[in-house]
Each structure stands twice: as structure tokens, then as C-alpha cells.
Amino acid sequence: MTLIPLFMVIPLGSAFIVVLLGRFKETVSDVLATAATLMLAILPFALIIPLSQEGIFVYRMGRWIPPWGINLVLDGLSLLMLIIINLVAFLAILYSVSYMKKFTAKSTYYGLFLLMLAGMNGVVLSGDFFNLFVFLEIAAIASYALVAFGVEAEELEASFKYMVMGSVASVLILFSIGLIYSLTGSLNMAHVGTILQGQKGNLISFSMILFLAGFGLKAAIMPFHAWLPDAHPSAPAPISAMLSGVLIKALGVYAILRIFFNVFGMNIQLSWILMILGALSMVGGGLLALKQNDFKRLLAYSSISQIGLIMLGVGCGNYWGILGALFHLFNHASFKALLFLNSGAVEYSTGTRELKKMGGLSKAMPFTGATSAIGSLSISGIPPLNGFWSKLFIIMGLIYAGRYVLGVITILVSVLTLAYYLKVQRYAFFGKLGEGLEKVKEAPPLMCASMVALAIICIGAGIFFYPIMKIILEPAVRVLQEGVGYSSLVLGG
Amino acid sequence: MMFFLCFVLFLIGLYCVLIKKNLLKIVMGIVIMEYSVNLFLITVGYKAGAVAPIVTEGAGKVSFVDPLPQALVITAIVIGIATLALIVALCMRVYDRYKTFDITKIRRLRG
Numbered sequence: 215m216t217l218i219p220l221f222m223v224i225p226l227g228s229a230f231i232v233v234l235l236g237r238f239k240e241t242v243s244d245v246l247a248t249a250a251t252l253m254l255a256i257l258p259f260a261l262i263i264p265l266s267q268e269g270i271f272v273y274r275m276g277r278w279i280p281p282w283g284i285n286l287v288l289d290g291l292s293l294l295m296l297i298i299i300n301l302v303a304f305l306a307i308l309y310s311v312s313y314m315k316k317f318t319a320k321s322t323y324y325g326l327f328l329l330m331l332a333g334m335n336g337v338v339l340s341g342d343f344f345n346l347f348v349f350l351e352i353a354a355i356a357s358y359a360l361v362a363f364g365v366e367a368e369e370l371e372a373s374f375k376y377m378v379m380g381s382v383a384s385v386l387i388l389f390s391i392g393l394i395y396s397l398t399g400s401l402n403m404a405h406v407g408t409i410l411q412g413q414k415g416n417l418i419s420f421s422m423i424l425f426l427a428g429f430g431l432k433a434a435i436m437p438f439h440a441w442l443p444d445a446h447p448s449a450p451a452p453i454s455a456m457l458s459g460v461l462i463k464a465l466g467v468y469a470i471l472r473i474f475f476n477v478f479g480m481n482i483q484l485s486w487i488l489m490i491l492g493a494l495s496m497v498g499g500g501l502l503a504l505k506q507n508d509f510k511r512l513l514a515y516s517s518i519s520q521i522g523l524i525m526l527g528v529g530c531g532n533y534w535g536i537l538g539a540l541f542h543l544f545n546h547a548s549f550k551a552l553l554f555l556n557s558g559a560v561e562y563s564t565g566t567r568e569l570k571k572m573g574g575l576s577k578a579m580p581f582t583g584a585t586s587a588i589g590s591l592s593i594s595g596i597p598p599l600n601g602f603w604s605k606l607f608i609i610m611g612l613i614y615a616g617r618y619v620l621g622v623i624t625i626l627v628s629v630l631t632l633a634y635y636l637k638v639q640r641y642a643f644f645g646k647l648g649e650g651l652e653k654v655k656e657a658p659p660l661m662c663a664s665m666v667a668l669a670i671i672c673i674g675a676g677i678f679f680y681p682i683m684k685i686i687l688e689p690a691v692r693v694l695q696e697g698v699g700y701s702s703l704v705l706g707g
Numbered sequence: 708m709m710f711f712l713c714f715v716l717f718l719i720g721l722y723c724v725l726i727k728k729n730l731l732k733i734v735m736g737i738v739i740m741e742y743s744v745n746l747f748l749i750t751v752g753y754k755a756g757a758v759a760p761i762v763t764e765g766a767g768k769v770s771f772v773d774p775l776p777q778a779l780v781i782t783a784i785v786i787g788i789a790t791l792a793l794i795v796a797l798c799m800r801v802y803d804r805y806k807t808f809d810i811t812k813i814r815r816l817r818g
Binding site: 392 | 717720721724730733737740741744747748751775776779782783786789790793794797798800801804805813814815
């Protein structure tokens with residue numbers, strides 16, 4: 215399938231062209247970045263039908279056969295991630311056209327954004343460990359720079375913290391890749407999978423622990439979460455939407471799923487570890503979110519909580535759990551991106567992020583108010599919005615696996631989620647208009663357009679969950695349930 | 708033995724990152740960790756008495772070192788330089804704003 219490298223080629227190429235052309239005229243860079251991301255957002259949908267016929271596409275770089283050459287693998291799970299990443303990226307770029315006017319050097323911003331996008335697409339498609347590491351670093355370095363983009367004191371501090379944690383995570387991952395290479399003599403994930411099958415040993419366990427710590431740091435699961443509540447709110451709003459909605463999933467959750475399910479193979483201990491870490495971050499993130507008064511910081515803690523929910527669903531390992539987790543991955547990208555864009559619109563119009571200084575904004579900003587209400591309701595799991603179905607599937611998975619206590623905790627955390635989003639609605643959007651907010655106007659039309667598009671995705675995915683489940687999610691679930699059978703598909707195909 | 712030394716170097720770097728209060732010393736800790744991992748990768752590909760893997764006439768039966776880790780390490784070093792450049796630039800900006808390198812005094816974010 216010759217379309218696969220385009221996912222890296224388009225953003226990498228346009229990243230450099232945008233920066234070059236943006237020096238002459240800023241509108242050129244706006245148009246170019248929007249066109250590139252629009253193309254990327256359409257491309258995965260064109261691959262759905264061919265992929266459902268073939269099952270898996272392996273692209274061999276320079277026609278070298280897999281164990282020796284570099285290969286890109288597109289299967290159901292990668293396609294799901296590609297759809298999420300590129301859709302959110304397109305809407306975030308559309309939003310930044312108006313939002314980023316207050317910053318200087320807009321073309322540099324687009325360049326970094328597209329580099330980050332190229333990195334994420336690469337991570338999702340890469341078929342060997344070392345390329346995964348390289349693309350991960352491309353995405354991570356671009357995101358460090360983007361967090362510090364405003365160069366205010368807080369932003370620099372947050373970026374430094376993020377960068378130290380991120381570098382430690384990268385070193386751990388590289389160390390583990392070295393260990394894997396010394397044990398198996400191969401870097402191709404499928405080939406490593408076949409060699410490691412049925413083997414046990416201290417060094418294999420050690421490398422698994424290193425991978426879990428490294429990717430756990432990238433995914434901000436609870437013991438490794440400290441950087442996220444600083445880094446995500448400090449970035450400009452469309453970048454917060456990308457980081458919280460997509461980056462932690464592509465770099466963290468996706469990599470954990472791919473490596474533990476398809477290369478090492480799941481076992482009962484690993485599933486317990488994932489479930490315990492997931493439950494811990496779900497409860498911890500939710501409790502910490504409840505006491506926040508900064509709009510974006512609250513959303514960041516809520517991200518930790520939702521990532522915990524995803525890990526919990528993955529950990530229980532049966533069909534419904536994995537289906538729910540992957541659906542929640544999709545849903546969380548839509549509503550968390552929406553809510554971060556809402557917070558950006560509020561900050562754009564009122565100039566503050568403190569919830570207590572706001573009030574009555576849904577009258578002054580009808581689009582922002584309505585879309586944030588939809589986002590809040592669907593993240594809290596109110597039927598028929600999309601968050602309800604994914605949470606239901608995860609709870610069903612937990613009950614089928616016999617983990618009743620965890621199921622009850624999930625329901626309680628869902629109530630907790632509703633509580634802190636009602637707090638947001640109550641302070642920011644309902645009630646009397648806050649002091650000094652009489653002249654607040656609605657955000658510019660392009661910003662409203664991308665928020666409305668995300669709100670429509672939230673409602674649409676809730677009503678039409680069945681076709682989405684059958685067409686996009688089930689192939690992804692099948693990839694994870696096949697486990698180490700992935701190797702023979704890649705090497706044989 | 709070499710593996711053990713790599714691990715010790717790695718732990719020294721980790722110690723620096725976790726304990727030191729100065730921004731630049733933390734950066735040095737990260738760099739030490741990176742280099743220990745690079746050294747580890749090189750050691751994995753090393754064979755005693757082997758030569759560089761270049762096939763010349765009459766070199767049929769000589770054993771070669773594994774060239775793949777060397778290629779990986781070159782890439783890892785380049786990535787490491789990019790990270791280092793960005794993080795040092797960040798340290799300079801932080802110093803401009805806070806007039807100090809002491810992380811206990813750089814604490815405007817909390818919660």
C-alpha cells in the first residue's frame with residue numbers, strides 16, 4: 215500500500231515549507247498548514263475499506279523484507295489511532311488560525327505543530343522498536359517547544375519540568391530497546407515477538423518494567439503524572455487540546471498496547487498491574503480535579519483520570535473491556551479537545567482562566583457555552599452522548615471479568631466526573647454575568663466552527679455508536695485479541 | 708563488567724536528576740543517563756578481537772563487530788544533541804525570568 219508513507223511525508227515536508235514561506239506572508243502559512251492537515255484528516259478514511267478487505271498492510275522501505283529492513287505496519291489499531299490523531303489535528307489547526315494571532319511567529323508554531331503530528335503518525339505506523347523511539351522523540355521535542363511557546367515564566371517552568379520527565383522516559387525506553395536487542399538480536403517488533411514467545415527470564419521482565427515506566431511517564435499514568443497538570447495548561451489552547459487529546463495516547467497508551475499485547479503477550483500479572491495503575495490514576499486524578507479552580511488545570515487532572523479509565527478497560531483484557539477502552543480513547547480525544555478549545559475561547563474573550571472570576575458566559579458566548587455543555591455531559595457519561603457508551607462497555611468488561619469492586623469504583627468515579635464538570639458549568643457558564651465581563655463577545659467564527667465540529671462528533675458518535683463500533687473499533691479490538699499472532703501476520707504478509 | 712559500569716553510570720545520572728537543585732546539574736544528569744545508555748548499546752555490539760564490518764579481499768574468516776548498535780548510537784546521539792540544545796536554551800530563558808538556577812525558588816505553579 216503506497217499511501218502509508220504519506221502520513222509522515224506530508225507533515226514533515228509541509229513543516230519546513232510552512233516555516234520558509236511564512237517569513238514572507240503569514241496567510242500563506244495559514245492556508246498551507248490547513249490544507250496539509252485537511253489532506254491528512256481525509257486520508258485515513260480512504261484506507262478503511264481497503265484495510266477491511268486485506269486485514270493488514272505492511273509497507274517495506276526500499277523493498278527490504280521485514281526482519282532485515284524497516285517496515286511500516288497499518289492494521290486496525292493503527293488506523294483507529296490515525297483517524298483520531300489527524301481529525302483532532304485538523305480541527306486544532308483550524309482553531310489556531312484565529313487563536314494564535316496574539317502570538318508572534320505563527321509560522322514557527324505551525325512548523326512545530328506539523329513536526330509533532332509527523333512524530334505521532336510515525337509512532338503509530340512504525341513496525342520496529344528503534345523507529346518508534348525516533349518518531350517518539352520527534353513528537354516529544356516538538357511538544358516541549360510548544361509548551362514553552364508563550365515564553366512566560368510559568369510556561370518555561372512547566373516546559374522544563376515536562377522536558378526533564380520526558381527525557382528520563384526516553385532514556386528508559388532506549389535502555390529497554392537496547393536490552394531487547396541484546397536478548398533477541400532483532401529490532402523488528404514482529405520478529406522480536408516470535409523469538410520471545412514462551413520465553414521467560416529476569417532480563418525480559420526487567421525490560422518490560424522499563425517499557426512500562428517509560429511509556430507510563432509519557433502517558434501520565436498516576437505515579438508518573440506529575441508533569442501533566444503543569445505542562446498541559448501552560449501550552450496555547452489548541453496545543454493543550456492536542457497534548458491531552460492525542461499525544462499522551464499516541465505516545466503512551468498506544469505504545470503500551472502494541473508492545474505488551476502484540477510483542478510480549480499479555481499475562482495475568484501484567485493485566486493486574488495495568489488495572490491497578492489505571493484505577494489509581496482514575497480515582498486520584500478525579501479527586502485532584504475536584505479542588506481545582508483553574509479551568510485548564512481542572513481539565514488536565516481530568517485527563518489523568520480518563521487515561522486511568524482507559525488503562526483499566528485495557529487491563530481487564532476481554533472483548534468488552536478492550537472495546538470500551540478503545541472507544542473511550544476515541545471519545546476522550548473528541549470531548550477533551552473540545553473542552554480545551556472551549557477554555558481557550560473563554561481565555562481569548564475574557565482574558566482569565568480562574569473559574570471564580572467568570573460567570574454567565576453562556577449568554578455572552580452562546581456557541582462556547584452550548585458546546586462546552588455537550589462536552590461536559592458526554593465526558594460525565596450522560597446517555598445518549600458518546601461517553602456513556604464507552605463507560606458502559608468498560609463497566610461491562612469489568613463485570614464479565616469478575617472485577618465487581620473495580621466496576622463499582624468506575625461508576626463512582628463517573629459520578630465524581632459529573633460533579634467537577636457541573637462545577638465548571640456552574641461557575642463559568644451559568645448564573646449572573648461576572649464583574650467586568652459585560653463587554654465579552656463570542657470567539658471568532660473559525661474557532662466556533664472547530665468547536666461545533668467537535669461537538670457534532672461527540673453527539674454523532676453517541677447516536678451512531680453501532681456503525682463506528684463495527685467499522686472502526688472491531689478491527690482494532692481484533693488486533694489486540696490476536697496478541698502475539700501479530701508477528702505471523704506481519705512477517706507472513 | 709562493562710554492563711555493570713554502564714548501570715552505575717546510569718544510576719549516577721538518575722541520582723543527579725532526582726537530588727540536585729541546580730537546573731544545569733539536572734541537565735548534566737540527563738546527559739549522563741543518555742551517554743550511559745549509548746555506552747550500553749555499543750557494548751552490546753562489541754566482540755573482543757573483531758574488526759570493523761567492512762568486507763575487503765582476504766578478510767573472509769575474520770569475525771566482525773555488530774554494526775547495527777553503532778548505527779543506533781549515532782542516531783541516539785543526534786537526538787540527544789537536539790534535546791540538549793533545546794533544554795539549555797530553556798534554562799537560559801528560565802534564568803532570564805527568575806534570575807536564579809535554583810529549582811526550589813522556581814515554583815510559581817502549584818496545585
